[in-house]
Amino acid sequence: MKLIKAIKWTIGLTLLLAVGMGYASEKAAEPVAEDTSWQFHDIVDMEFVAQHVKIPMDENVMLIDSRPRQTKYDSGHIPMAVSIPDTQFEKMTDRLPKDKNVLLIYYCEGLDCRLSHKSAKKAEALGYTNVKVFAEGYPKWISAKGHYPSVSVEWVKKQIDARTDMVLVDSRPRRTKYDAGHIPTAVSIPDSEFDKHIDLLPQDKDKLLVFYCEGFECKLSHKSAARAIEMGYTNVKVFSEGYPAWAAHLKSQGQAPVAVKAGKNEGSIDIAEFEKMVTENPESIYLVDVRDPDEFATGSFKTAVNIPVDELEKKLDKLPTDKPVVFVCGTGARSGEAYYMVQDLRPAMKNVYYLDAGLTLKKDGSFVLKKLPE
Amino acid sequence: MKKWIMIALTFVFVSSAIGVGFAMEPTGNDRKGKYTYRKVYKACMARGEVNSETPPVSPIAKTQAEWIRVFEAKDFAEFGCAPEWEALTDEDLLDIFTYLHNYAADSPAPATCK
Numbered sequence: 187m188k189l190i191k192a193i194k195w196t197i198g199l200t201l202l203l204a205v206g207m208g209y210a211s212e213k214a215a216e217p218v219a220e221d222t223s224w225q226f227h228d229i230v231d232m233e234f235v236a237q238h239v240k241i242p243m244d245e246n247v248m249l250i251d252s253r254p255r256q257t258k259y260d261s262g263h264i265p266m267a268v269s270i271p272d273t274q275f276e277k278m279t280d281r282l283p284k285d286k287n288v289l290l291i292y293y294c295e296g297l298d299c300r301l302s303h304k305s306a307k308k309a310e311a312l313g314y315t316n317v318k319v320f321a322e323g324y325p326k327w328i329s330a331k332g333h334y335p336s337v338s339v340e341w342v343k344k345q346i347d348a349r350t351d352m353v354l355v356d357s358r359p360r361r362t363k364y365d366a367g368h369i370p371t372a373v374s375i376p377d378s379e380f381d382k383h384i385d386l387l388p389q390d391k392d393k394l395l396v397f398y399c400e401g402f403e404c405k406l407s408h409k410s411a412a413r414a415i416e417m418g419y420t421n422v423k424v425f426s427e428g429y430p431a432w433a434a435h436l437k438s439q440g441q442a443p444v445a446v447k448a449g450k451n452e453g454s455i456d457i458a459e460f461e462k463m464v465t466e467n468p469e470s471i472y473l474v475d476v477r478d479p480d481e482f483a484t485g486s487f488k489t490a491v492n493i494p495v496d497e498l499e500k501k502l503d504k505l506p507t508d509k510p511v512v513f514v515c516g517t518g519a520r521s522g523e524a525y526y527m528v529q530d531l532r533p534a535m536k537n538v539y540y541l542d543a544g545l546t547l548k549k550d551g552s553f554v555l556k557k558l559p560e
Numbered sequence: 561m562k563k564w565i566m567i568a569l570t571f572v573f574v575s576s577a578i579g580v581g582f583a584m585e586p587t588g589n590d591r592k593g594k595y596t597y598r599k600v601y602k603a604c605m606a607r608g609e610v611n612s613e614t615p616p617v618s619p620i621a622k623t624q625a626e627w628i629r630v631f632e633a634k635d636f637a638e639f640g641c642a643p644e645w646e647a648l649t650d651e652d653l654l655d656i657f658t659y660l661h662n663y664a665a666d667s668p669a670p671a672t673c674k
Contacts, residue, residue, distance in 0.1 A: 452589065517669070522591025523598070530595070542591070559668065 226292075226306040226319040232327060235291060235320045239266055241426075242403040248283055252294045252301040253324070255338075262335030264293065264327050265426050266402060269338070272301040275308050286313045293320040293327075334411055336426040339435045342396065346371055346507050352394035353387065353534075357406040358429070367445040369398065369432050370507030371534045377406035380413055391418045398425035398432075436508070446471075446510045446539055453525040454542035455512055461555055464489075472511045474498075475547075476524045485549040487514070495520045495527075502532050510537045518542040518558060584631045586658040588651070593659030596652050604641035616640065619663035619671040627664055631657040 238247045249267040251259045252275075259269040270278045272294075282290070290309050292302035306319045320327075327333055345352055346369070356364045356372040364374040375383045377399070387395070395414055397407035411424045425431075447456040463471055464487055473490040475482050482492040493501050495515075505511050505528070513521035521540035528538045544556035602613040610616070617639060622630070630636070631653065636645045648656070663671035 451591070453591075518591070519594060519663075519671075523595045526592045526595035530599070540591075 224300050224303055225321070226303040226317070228306075228318050229321045230291065230318045232320070232322060232330065234318070235264070235293070235327070238289070238291065239264060241266065241405045241408055246285070246287070247289045247291070250290060250292045250302075250305065251324075252292050252305045253299075256340070258295065258324075260338040260341040262324070262328065262337060262423070264324060265334075265336040265408065265424060267293070267336070270305065272305045272308075275305055279312065282309065282312070282314070287315050289316045289318065290314055291318045291320055293323040296323045296325040297321055299323060332412065332415060334415060334422045334424060337396065337423045339425070339427055339431045342369065342398075342425050342432070343435065343508075345396070349503065350394065352396055355387075355395060355397045355407075355410065356429075357397050357399045357410045358404075363400065363429070365448075367429070367433070368536065369429065370509075370537050372398070372536065373534065374536075375410065377410045380410055387414065387417075387419070392420050394421045394423070395419055396423045396425055398428040401428040401430040402426060404428060446512075446537070448539070449542055451542050453522070453529070453538070453540055454518075455539040457541070457543050457555060457557060460512065460541055460543075464553075470509060472506050472509050474505075474511060474513050474524070475515070476513050476520045477515050481516070485547040485551065487547065487553070488551045490514065495524050498524055498527055499531065502528065505532070505535065505538075507535060507537065510539060511535070513538075513540040514545060515541075516545055518544075584628045584654075584657055584661075586661040588654035588656075588658035590655070590659040590662045593652075593655030593657070596648070597656045597659060600639075600641055600644045600648070604644050607643070609641055619660045619667075620665040622660070622664055623666045624661050624664040627657065627661045 235249070238244070239249065243249070243266050249264060251263045251267040251269050252272040253259055253263075254271050254273070255269045259267075259271075263269070268281060270281055290306070292306045292309070294301040302319045302321070302323065306317045309317045328335060342354070346354070354369060354372040355375050356368045357375065357377040358364055358368075359376050359378070360374045364372075364376075368374070373386050375386055395411075397411045397414070399406040407424050407426070407428065411422050414422050447459040448454065449456045464473070468487065468489040473487050475486045475490040475492050476495040476498060477486075477492070478494050479492060482490075486492065511528075513524040515521040515524075518541060522542065525538060525540040528535055542558065544558055546554040546556075597615055598613065601610060601615050604610050605613045619627075634653075636642070639645060661667070663669060
């Protein structure tokens with residue numbers, strides 16, 4: 187009798203457990219509602235973004251990259267996007283348009299990235315009425331055929347300083363823009379003469395090409411980049427902010443770009459201009475005295491470095507690119523030789539000149555310049 | 561007789577005119593020429609024909625007239641390094657000639673050691 191009671195209890199408990207487990211498993215099978223509360227309510231796709239990425243951008247549209255600037259935006263962002271990292275939102279509200287009806291499109295690093303959603307919500311809280319999020323973000327944009335990244339001024343500077351193997355192309359008109367001032371190491375391939383100077387592009391189609399022109403309003407670099415991609419180049423970028431941003435960046439670093447006035451002969455610096463520069467702003471140029479050390483010891487410019495012309499070839503890669511390099515000697519012979527050595531062995535370095543004049547230097551750094559006979 | 565004198569005079573005139581036409585003029589780039597001239601011997605030394613990258617003949621080794629004769633005749637035997645000289649373009653040769661001529665022994669600015 188006791189045995190039957192125990193069996194009944196066991197069966198009863200087992201049934202109870204089975205029912206309980208069944209309920210539990212039924213509960214687990216139910217889909218858990220995903221928490222989407224972090225997502226912004228107005229999501230747009232790439233087609234929507236593409237129709238608004240124009241050069242120049244419409245005044246009533248702003249494309250905003252919410253990702254961290256240094257690690258993401260600098261090395262690649264959607265052309266025409268401005269950088270307002272979500273973490274810096276409160277500090278950078280002055281970058282947002284005054285008109286609260288302007289269309290703001292935020293993006294970040296794809297569907298799992300919440301930064302653009304957070305920023306969009308903050309913008310809406312500030313009163314902006316037309317805010318969207320391109321949720322698929324940068325990964326989606328860059329995966330599309332024909333799309334290329336834009337890069338920042340900091341990135342460009344970093345590549346130049348690191349001597350990255352790249353071809354930096356100035357797409358602006360040569361005489362009116364490039365000759366008046368350009369980014370060091372840049373070659374001039376005006377977009378209007380792209381086909382004519384195609385030989386200046388590298389044969390290696392995987393080599394990094396970076397195009398720039400006159401800022402956000404300028405289409406030339408984008409047109410040239412598109413043509414390079416059509417030609418099969420696989421690593422094309424555009425520095426959309428262009429030369430104005432470069433000049434502003436140098437100014438902020440206390441190094442305003444120096445536009446050097448060329449002299450009469452190829453590669454020479456205008457003598458009066460040189461005299462003014464070394465007197466008023468000697469740090470604005472990198473002066474290389476290419477005479478022998480014993481001559482240098484008798485006197486030279488206070489800011490000059492001594493690299494005898496016979497040793498220059500070994501030290502060519504030490505020459506800076508962030509300011510004009512000017513070679514000097516006593517008569518222009520060795521400095522001219524130095525200039526042509528750079529043209530021959532480091533042709534990408536464009537901001538180089540030599541002093542084609544008679545030059546007498548004294549121990550105290552004073553000097554006398556004489557124009558050479560024709 | 562008169563006819564022969566006329567022919568002779570015409571021949572002399574034409575010959576001298578042709579001579580003037582082909583005379584070397586230092587119209588190249590002497591700065592570039594100096595670099596190219598030295599580059600010839602750097603390449604030649606790298607090939608092993610010479611032991612120094614300094615050119616063996618300096619501008620002051622000849623007068624301007626002598627340099628003109630050398631380059632008109634294109635006789636560069638005394639310079640050695642024939643493969644490098646043969647590889648030079650006409651523009652390179654004109655630049656080198658201009659350099660050597662402009663700093664010749666009897667030039668207004670004879671080259672010193674450099």
